[in-house]
Amino acid sequence: MASREGSTFKRCGCRDEATGRALGAKCSQLKRKGGGWNPAHGAWAFQYELPPTAEGGRRQARRVGLASHDQAREGLEHVKALIGLAEKDPVVEVQIADLVQKALKQRRPLPEVEEVRKKVAMSVDVRTEPPTVAVWLAEWLEGKPDLAEGTRASYAGHIRKYLVPHLGRLRVDKLQARHAEAMFAQIEEANVHILECRESDDARVKASVRGQRVISLSTKHRIRATLRSALSDAVRRPDLPVSVNIASHARLPSCPRKRPLVWTPDRVRQWKADGVVPGEVMVWTPEQTRAFLSHARKYRRLYAMFHLIAAKGLRRGEAVGLPWSNTRLTDGQVDIRVQMVQLAWETVTSTPKSAAGQRTITLDTDTIKVLRAWKRFQNEARLQAGKDWQDTGLAFTRQDGTGWHPAQVSDWFLRISRAAGLPPITLHGLRHGAASLALAAGTDVKVVSNELGHATTHFTQDTYQSVFPDVAKAAAEATASLLRGGPVPVKAPVP
Template sequence: MASREGSTFKRCGCRDEETGKALGVKCPKLKRSGGGWNPAHGAWAFQYELPLTLQGGRRQARRVGLASHDQAREGLDHVKALIGLAEKDPVVEAQIADLVQKALKQRRPLPEVEEVRRRVAMSVDVRTEPPTVAAWLAEWLDGKPDLAEGTRASYAGHIRKYLVPHLGRLRLDKLQARHVETMFAQIEEANTRILECRESDDPRVSASVRGQRVISLSTKHRIRATLRSALTDAVRNPEVAVTVNVASHARLPSCPRKKPLAWTPDRVRQWKADGTVPGEVMVWAPDQTRAFLEHAKKYRWLYPLFHLIAAKGLRRGEAVGLPWSNTRLTDGQVDIRIQVVQLAWETVTSTPKSAAGQRTITLDADTVRVLRAWKRFQNEARLKAGKEWVDSGLVFTRQDGSPWHPAQVSDWFLRISRAAGLPPITLHGLRHGAASLSLAAGTDVKVVSAELGHATTHFTQDTYQTVFPDVAKAAAEATAALLRGGPVRVKTQVP
C-alpha cells in the first residue's frame, strides 16, 4: 500500500521467461549498466494513499505510463496539493479524493488546484461538476415561470440562435469575456458575408442569403443582456461555483438611443428624389399626420384605431388588445392593463411588462367623439351580423367582431400611408409622433411620460424634446431676442 507521502517509481511490462510473472519495477532493463535509469525502457508512475471513503474504505491514487520522472513527481505533488485544500476536514477530504479517483479512472487530467480551491471556499461539493453554458441557460429559463411571454420568447431566441451555438459547449465556470467577444466577432463576420452576398451580381450568391438578416448593434446588446441576466443568477447559485459575471466584462461598442427624426420639407424632397430615408426612426410632421388620418377615414374599420394611436401614443399591442370594459368614454379615460404580444405569427394576451406600462390615459374631446361614433357603428354591425358576430369585447375589431392581428394592422398602416403619398414611417412611428407633438404643444413632460408608459421622464425628454425643428428654432429665436433686448416670444404650438 502506498504511503501518505506517496511515491514515484518506474515499471515495465516485461515478464520472467521461466515463471511468466510480470517483472514490474524489478526488470533489469529499467536501468543502465552504470546504474542510471534507461530512458528507452519502461514508464514512470506515481501512487498516493488517498483519505478514507465516507464509509471507511481504503484507496489509493495511481497513474502509470508517464514519460518522465518529472511528470510523475508533478502528478504526485498535484494530488497532494488537492488533498491539502481540505485542511483535514474529513468530509471535504473524501469529496476531493472521490474527484481525484474519478479523474484517474477516466484517464482525464487531474482537476485544477485553483478550481477546487474556489469550490471549497464556496462550501460547494467539489464533486459536482458545473454545467455547460447550454445546460445552465436551459435550466435558467425553465426556472422563470413568471416571465412575460414576449420576454420569454426573446430570451429563448437569443439562447437558441446565438448563445448555445457559439458558447453552449463550454463549461459555465470556464466561460470568459473573450469567449463572449469572439461570439460577437463571429456574428459580425456573418453580417459582412450577408451584405456582400446581397450586393453580388451572381443571382445564386444573392439568393444564398435570402431571408437572412443582419444582426444590429442593439440586438447584440440585447443578446448580451440575456446572457448577463442568466450569469447573474449563476453567481447567486452556490451549487454552480461561478464567481464572476463575464458578460458584464465583454466589450461591445456603445449603442446610443435612436432618436426620432421628423420628415421636414427638405428631407421629403430628398426622399422623393432618390428614396433616401435619413434615420432609422422617422416621424411625420403634424400636417403629414393629419393627411394620413384624413386618408384613413376611407377605412372605417381601422380609422378609429389609428386615430387613438396618433393622438395618445398607444403601442400597437395595447391598441389591438384594448377592451371596452377598460374604456370609459363618459370620463374620457382609458385604462391600459392589457396588451397583445406577437410571437412569430402567434399572439399572446398579457399585461404590460413594466409597472409604468399599466397606466390610465386621458382622452381629448376629439378622440372621445371618434370613439363614440365608432362604438355606434360597431353596435350596428353587431346587430346586422347576428349569430355570426364574434363577441371579443374589444374596442377595435374586424368586420365580424374578431380581433385584429397586430401584423395585419401594421400592414394596413403601410398601405394607407403609401396610398396617401406620405414618406415612410412605421406604425410605432405614429406613437413617436404623438409623444413629440405633446411635448411640442407644451404638455408637461411628466404627463407625457406617464401617458406613454415610460419608466422615467428623462427617457421621454431625451428622446422626443427636440424632434420638430420649428420648436427648436422658436427656442433659438427666443434666446436671440434676449440678447437683442427685444420682446421674447416663445412658440409652444406646432402649426
C-alpha cells in the same frame, strides 16, 4: 500500501523467465550499469494514500505509464495540493479524493487546483460537474414560468440562434468574455457576407442569402443582455462555481438610442429625389399626421384605432388588445392593463411587461368623440351580424367582431400612408409622434412619460428631444432676441 507522503517509482512490464511473475520495479534493465536510470526502459509512476471513502474504506491514488520522473513527481504534488485544499475538513477531503479517484480511473487529467479551490471557497461540492452553457440556458429559461410570452420568445430566439451555436458546448464555469466577443465577431462576419452577396451581380450569389437578415447592433446588445441575465442567475446559484458574470465584461460598441427625426420639407424633398430615408426612426409633422388621419377616415374600422395611437401614443399591441371594459368614455380615461403580443404569426394576450406599462391615460375631447362614434358604428354592425357576431369584448374589431391581428394593422397603416402620399414611417412612429407632439405642446415631461408607460422621465426626454421644426425655430428666435438685447422670455409655470 502507499504512504500519506506518497512516492514515485519506475517499473516495467518484464516477467521472470522461470516463474512468469512480473518484475515490476525489480527489473535489472531499469537502471544502467553505472547506476543511473535507463530512459529507454520502463515507465514512471506515482502513488499516494488518499483519505478514506465515506464508508471508511482505504484507497490510494496511482498513475502509471508516465514518461519521466519529473512527470511522476509533478503528478504526486498535484494530488497532494488538491487534498490540501480541504484544510483537513473530512467532508471536503472525501469529496476531493472521490474527484481524484474518478479522474485516475477514467484516465483523464487531474482536476485543476484553482478550479477546485474556487469550488471549495464557494462551499460547492467539488464532485459536481458544472453544466454546459447550452444545458444551463435551457434550465434557466425553463425555470422562469412567469416571463411574459413576448420576452420568453425573445430569449428563446437568442438562445437558439446565437448563444447555443456559438457558446453552447463550453462549460458554464469556463465561459470567458473573449468567447462572447468571438461570438459577436462571427455574427458581424456573417453580416458582411450577407451584404456582399446582396451587392453581387451574380443572381445565384444573391439568392444564397435570400431571407437572411443582418443582425443590428441593438440586437447584439439584446443577445448580450439575455446571456447576462442567465449568468446572473448562475452566479446566484450556490451549487454552481460561477463567481463572475462574463457577459458584463464582453465588449460591444455603444448603442445610442435612436432618436426620432421629423419629416421636414427639406428631408421630404431629398427623400423624393434619392429614395433614402434619413433615419431609422422617423415621425411626421403635425400637418402630416392630420393628412394621414384625414385619409384614414375612409377606413371606418381602423380610423378610431389610428386616431387613438396618434393622439395618446399607445403601442400597437395595447391598441389591438384594448377591451371596452377598460375604456371609460364618460370619465375620459383608458386603463392600459393588457396587450396583444405577436409571436411569429400566433398572438398571445398578456399584461404589459413592466409596472410602468400598466397605466391610465386621459383622453381629450376630440378622441372621446371619435371613440363614441366608432362604438355606435360597432354596435350597429353587431346588431346586423346577429348570431354571426363574435363577442370578443375588444374595442377595435373587424366586421364580425373578431379582433385585428397586429401584423394586419401594420400592413393597413402602410397602405393608407402610401395612399395619402406621405413619407414613410412605421406604425410605431405614430407613437413617437404622439410623444413629440405632447412635449412640443408644452406638456410636462412627467405627464408624457406616465401616459407613454415609460419607466423614467429621463428615457422620455432623451428619446424625444427631436422637437418639431416650428418649436425649434421659436426657441432659436428667442435666443437670438436675447443677443439683440431683447427681453428675457418668461416661461409659464407648469400647472
